[in-house]
Amino acid sequence: MSDLQELYQSVILDHNRKPRNFGPLDDASGSAEGKNPLCGDQVEVAVRLDGDTLSAVKFTGSGCAISKASASLMTAAVTGKSRAEVDVLFERFHALVTGRLADAEITKESLGQLVVFSSVSRFPIRVKCASLAWHTLRAALENGDASIAVSTE
Amino acid sequence: MTDMTHTALAPRGDFPLLAANPLLHYLDSAATSQKPQTVLDAITHFYGTANANPHRGAYALAAAATDAYHEARETIAQFLGARDSDTLVFTRGTTEAMNLVANAWGRTHVQAGDEIVITALEHHANFVPWQQLAKSAGAQLRIAELTDDQQVDLDHLASLLSARTKVVAITHVSNAVGSITPVAEVVRLVRAHTSALLVLDGAQGAPHLPVDFDALGVDFYAFSGHKLLGPMGIGGVIGTRARWEECQPWQFGGDMIEWVHDMDSTWNVLPHRFEAGTPNAADAVGLAAAVRYLRALDMTAVRAHEVALLEYAQERLAGMDGLIVYGPPADARSGVLSFTLEDVHPHDLATILDQHNVCIRAGHHCAQPLMRRLGTSATARASFYVYSDTRDVDALVHALVEAQRIFAPVDA
Structure with a gap:
């Protein structure tokens, strides 16, 4: 597979075309807006916490295929997880897209569907696209009902 | 099709970066131009x-x-x-x-x-x-x-x-x-x-x-x-x-x-x-x-060269599905091709074009008030200058077709 085919593989294109958990979230317990001033991408992530469990996550916004697919796959990956589990996944995903994750850990077992983002690290300019939704999720979890702007660096 | 040779107005050989990268199609001169050796x-x-x-x-x-x-x-x-x-x-x-x-x-x-x-x-x-x-x-x-x-x-x-x-x-x-x-x-x-x-x-x-x-x-x-x-x-x-x-x-x-x-x-x-x-x-x-x-090139010739490239590009792109080109006709437009392609975000376009050695700008071009009025957050922009030629345009068109192929819905 060429680098391009790997970057734009079918799972990513599918989530770009038909993003999951896209739209406003009723009874959100927190939300945040993330912006990439460089390209104008923006995403709003809303979360609902039941105790320590992330029972629902939805997003809205506009952006490139990588940022939209990343937001979509993220919502699927973190729903039902505890905050600590989300933190672990965030760190692992961030290490993946910045090329700091050991090859042995780049597996479906370790990352689930997020493994499709493994080639992003070969496109350094696109790391911000892939991580925007994750930074925004973290801001939404940390800031309760505040809506804030985050930058990705 | 316009009768046009592949000749640029200024030889690539005058520009060390272009001479060292013969396969590079630099279409981002509106951001910054390449520099001739004399400079x-x-x-x-x-x-x-x-x-x-x-x-x-x-x-x-x-x-x-x-x-x-x-x-x-x-x-x-x-x-x-x-x-x-x-x-x-x-x-x-x-x-x-x-x-x-x-x-x-x-x-x-x-x-x-x-x-x-x-x-x-x-x-x-x-x-x-x-x-x-x-x-x-x-x-x-x-x-x-x-x-x-x-x-x-x-x-x-x-x-x-x-x-x-x-x-x-x-x-x-x-x-x-x-x-x-x-x-x-x-x-x-x-x-x-x-x-x-x-x-x-x-x-x-x-x-x-x-x-x-x-x-x-x-x-x-x-x-x-x-x-x-x-x-x-x-x-x-x-x-x-x-x-x-x-x-x-x-x-x-x-x-x-x-x-x-x-x-x-x-x-x-x-x-x-x-x-x-x-x-x-x-x-x-x-x-x-x-x-x-x-x-020495003469600014009237520079302008004519850019208009010719712009017209050549418009001809090559005419009829491309989902393509929207912004701005007035070539006679009222500088050598800038600002566009969007349906279903392919400009940022993704720039990545795909880059893999084909075509450098374009994707984004708001430091003109967010204009982008708001266009109803988009970003456009893709190819821009020409004295060292650009029709091969650059051809490479651009080829890469755009490739981008459309990658993003084409599989069930279509």
Whole structure:
């Protein structure tokens, strides 16, 4: 597979075309807006916490295929997880897209569907696209009902 | 299909970066141009033979530096049609030039209740300085809207002009979509209805069109060197002497003073009054080499070359599904192809094109007010210059088709 085919593989294109958990979230317990001033991408992530469990996550916004697919796959990956589990996944995903994750850990077992983002690290300019939704999720979890702007660096 | 050879106006071999990367299709000259060897040589030559601090030091080498800097100013002023070369003040580029005018003229002339008129086409460099001046002075910022093909709506512009208008700042050529402002018509409107300061943002005008400052009828014309084959970090603003006389110094320090007393100071003459500190003489000399290179090509030929490439590109792209091209027809547009492709975000396009060695810009082009009016957060922009040729256009078209193939729905 060429680098391009790997970057734009079918799972990513599918989530770009038909993003999951896209739209406003009723009874959100927190939300945040993330912006990439460089390209104008923006995403709003809303979360609902039941105790320590992330029972629902939805997003809205506009952006490139990588940022939209990343937001979509993220919502699927973190729903039902505890905050600590989300933190672990965030760190692992961030290490993946910045090329700091050991090859042995780049597996479906370790990352689930997020493994499709493994080639992003070969496109350094696109790391911000892939991580925007994750930074925004973290801001939404940390800031309760505040809506804030985050930058990705 | 247009009968056109593959020939660029300027040989790729003159440009070290292009010569070293024969497969590269550099279509981002509106962001910054590539530099010919003569420019690099001129900078090296200055540092190797004439490096001393201009205007200081009573020795022959310092005089050589001063002479080189002075000659650069004359060459560049002449290229832009200003006979009085002392009315050219060097800056780091257009951004600093606009901040200079907004501060040096604006702070002493714009007051509460006054109006500043700009347009929806403006680059942030000709938008934010005026927006912030209006805010701090209590003046009103008025924005001239655009026609459906992103040209300044002259009727709307005229409707904004009144005795309250203190500044009209407008782009010569839009960086984002390439629209060329009909300067003569704007000058006529502004002079008929106001006594306002008329400032032209020439960042995309000077590199692509013949500019004759003395005949334009505007008060200030700002430009950047790095977009017209020169080095980064040098540019300037030409003004009429009468308007310069109305300006107050905006940066203070060495070179710009005449005499410093304990409690007050007096100022040096034009252009030094507005060039505080050690000047960027080496890059001014580099820029002078760039304009000599362009003069030899002839700016009328540069314009004709870009129009031909633009028309060739439009022909090759005609009928492409989901393609929207912004801006007016080629005769009213600089060598800029700003577009969106349905279902493929400009950022993804730029990545795919990059894999095909095609460099384009994707984003808001430092023109967020314009993007809002286009109803998009970003466009893809291919821009041409003297070293561009039809092979660059062919590579662009090929890569766009590839992008469409990658993004085509599998169930279609």
